[in-house]
């Protein structure tokens with residue numbers, strides 16, 4: 001019988017997300033930071049019925065795909081779960097993950113293309129969101145350990161790159177030099193909860209998330225930011241909620257830029273601190289170009305972009321040849337989407353603020369008899385039965401689904417499979433070094449007999 005603290009010899013046989021799985025004494029043992037095929041001495045950390053978890057103590061047989069992770073915090077911080085695997089094998093892992101989920105969870109046999117690599121394997125993130133806590137009387141920032149709220153103090157993050165390191169150290173110095181109190185999750189006391197930032201096209205927006213009114217003088221921080229960043233804006237967000245949600249409802253502009261302005265794929269955009277924007281600019285552009293290529297927009301009267309965010313993809317796809325509807329639930333994103341439509345003179349576009357589950361049926365009913373084209377780009381929880389049924393009712397000849405979770409993608413494709421066949425499926429490496437993968441799928445309406 002396995003017990004906690006036992007040391008066992010373990011062969012990694014397959015993957016379950018980024019962890020490996022193997023069998024030891026009839027137990028399914030899950031171990032992170034290993035590569036399938038490797039043999040290791042593993043310390044058991046948890047046992048329940050016939051399932052156990054462990055951590056590697058020593059690798060006895062190393063895979064040729066093993067590399068030195070580009071970060072000293074690998075294994076402790078919950079971020080880069082695949083950084084020990086070479087990049088070519090990370091791409092293979094992600095393609096297989098999508099294919100396995102479609103087969104096992106969706107019961108779909110789909111020809112999944114190789115995973116498209118990210119132009120940058122490190123330093124690709126345009127966004128950071130770091131918890132701020134206290135340690136031995138000082139303010140520290142970092143990342144939480146996987147599935148926990150233990151903070152791993154990090155001076156820099158390999159995924160954020162130089163801008164993120166410069167910002168983090170500037171902020172920590174400001175807090176410690178000016179007696180700013182960090183948030184305490186146990187007592188719900190203290191002041192600064194999170195440091196949130198976005199950096200796109202040389203412009204930085206920094207948001208200090210405060211547990212109540214932020215009364216300290218921010219000018220020293222502003223001055224230091226000015227030494228590192230030519231163009232920046234500073235904001236304070238107030239969040240007094242006793243939960244894990246990062247941003248509260250109110251964000252106040254303190255100084256500098258109010259938004260980031262840019263132009264990607266010929267679309268001008270403005271981003272505020274809380275706007276949703278894909279985290280990897282290079283892969284975002286590849287995905288949006290692919291979505292456009294996969295849709296037969298010459299064959300449509302009505303395009304509906306569901307879960308449209310601030311609307312960059314909507315504007316990439318919209319045209320004066322057909323009506324476009326974009327549905328987004330966040331009022332501030334819809335306001336930005338309206339501004340973006342004006343900025344780009346996008347014709348025949350209606351931005352709708354609401355829930356796709358409620359709004360899509362209304363659009364379909366109001367445009368009865370017209371030919372539809374639909375794009376869905378939902379959050380991780382994916383679609384639901386009502387949305388799938390409305391899609392079937394609208395019966396577009398093609399649907400393009402952009403997914404950030406291949407498990408919910410598999411479930412949704414299965415719900416649509418009586419009427420739609422998957423005719424294109426390509427993973428994109430939006431998040432190198434992690435086990436997360438974005439997938440672009442085209443669904444084509446089956447011919448009726």
Ligand SMILES: C[S@@+](CC[C@H](N)C(=O)[O-])C[C@H]1O[C@@H](n2cnc3c(N)ncnc32)[C@H](O)[C@@H]1O
Pocket residue numbers: 276277278306307308309310311312313327328329330333354355356357377378379
């Ligand atoms: C993955 S993002 C996609 C955004 C956009 N397509 C892009 O690439 O920037 C998902 C978006 O769906 C929105 N959202 C989440 N649930 C929604 C719902 N039930 N109805 C409408 N929008 C929703 C979120 O606010 C978020 O902006």
